[in-house]
Amino acid sequence: QKEVEQNSGPLSVPEGAIASLNCTYSDRGSQSFFWYRQYSGKSPELIMFIYSNGDKEDGRFTAQLNKASQYVSLLIRDSQPSDSATYLCAVIYGNNRLAFGKGNQVVVIP
């Protein structure tokens, strides 16, 4: 089993601020990384994927990947109350399986 760690506790951010989430992974050979958003009582929804070192931006979301340090992060700019959810980091390993972190809850305060 590949390890994916999301260690920070619930994150409260004021509306309009930047939310920053971090994730580390154990398999140095991993090539593909994903961020999912999950609202309470709903299924996970893919919001970002990244394969290459560096930053990838999509709207208010930016994913950052550093393979040498084995971490991937997610920034949410101009946070909105609708961003309040749990964010799951996921990493691909053998035979197209995804290993997930336990998630970080984000609460955006109006």
Added chain:
Amino acid sequence: DAGITQSPRHKVTETGTPVTLRCHQTENHRYMYWYRQDPGHGLRLIHYSYGVKDTDKGEVSDGYSVSRSKTEDFLLTLESATSSQTSVYFCAIQGQSFGANYGYTFGSGTRLTVV
């Protein structure tokens, strides 16, 4: 979006009874997965399939079996349900063209309670 449905959405069953959960997809995807999600544990892979009759175990497969006799259906069976199997179960699919920009697409989940 890929069509993926899970049934039932909710189920309450008694300890010791067999239970089958169904995942149905309409997009002819090769890979299908069953996860369970529990507080404090996140999403954990139970079993997965990479084609008809091709299945393999995940990290928490004890007490579960699967079958895939058709591309569109992936069944998860709890052979003799226990209270520790009370959970939310998610099915997921992955397109054959993975490598471009696809992760998994999840079904809506089945909330199973074993009493």
